[in-house]
Amino acid sequence: MHTILIAAQKGGAGKSTLAAHLSTLADRDGKTLLVDTDPQGSLSFWRRRRTAQTPVLARASALAMPDVLGRARCSGVAWAVVDSPPHNTSLISSLMSRATLTVIPVRPGPFDLDAVGTTLAMARRLKAPMACIINAAPPFTCGDRQVSVVVETRAALSRMGAPVLPGQVSQRASLSHALISGQSVDEYDPHGRATSEIAAMWSMISELARNFPCQASD
Structure with a gap:
């Protein structure tokens, strides 16, 4: 089982939105569990409105995570997509240590770039595999060119030594409408x-x- 953690220690990075959309695509690759560890419960709000039976959602605390992931593995889950809360260093660290890959969403702009350093440092300290996504970005201009703030954000992340995935997830109304x-x-x-x-x-x-x-689970 592969565990994908969506993590950022700054609120408003778009973690829950990414987790919901990515989990449905993961479910096409194999049985998927979506795990909501954020007390705000945004994913639970989404799941209550969903008519499809998958992906299955579990609410979990830090103490419950080893058991949740262990039971998921035993039941044949191929992918676990985990949404983490902001401002909870101990929980994020615990989740990171169990993740196959930590995905770090970064909105283009100085505040998010300033905040991402803490998450990057944690991943490096834990030797946790990670990748940044430029998220909620201004859409491409004519000719499919990224706007300057996105280009500058990518360059800044590269200077920080952060692995950044190509492309971007743009701020589009259809993400919220869905x-x-x-x-x-x-x-x-x-x-x-x-x-x-x-x-x-x-x-x-x-x-x-x-x-x-x-x-491996604990």
Whole structure:
């Protein structure tokens, strides 16, 4: 079983939105468990509105995570996508140590760049595999060119030594509209730009995860 952790120690990075959309794509690759560890419960809000039976959602605390992941592995789950809370260093550290890959969403802008250093340092200290995603970015301009703030954010992350996935997830209304109706964006607007961006990210994330050994449960 591969465990994908979505982590950022700053609120508003878009972790829950990414977790919901990525988990439905993961479920097409194999049985998937979506784990909500954020007390805000955004994923639980989405799951209650969802008519599809998958992905299955579990709420979990830090103490419950080893048991949740262990039972998931025993039941044949191929992918666990975990949404983490911000501002909880001990929980994020615990989740990181169990993750196959930690995905760190970064919004373009100085505040998010300033905050991401703490998450990067934690991953390095734990020797946890990680990848940054430029998230909630201004859409591409004519000619499919990234706007300057996205280019600058990517360059800044590279200077910090952070691995950054190509492309971006743009700020698009369809991402939110889908969640309100309990859908993922590929279900809500299968041929839209948001769907192609999320699908490209999942393709890269899943390929990276397969290159790392699955973490053992406690």
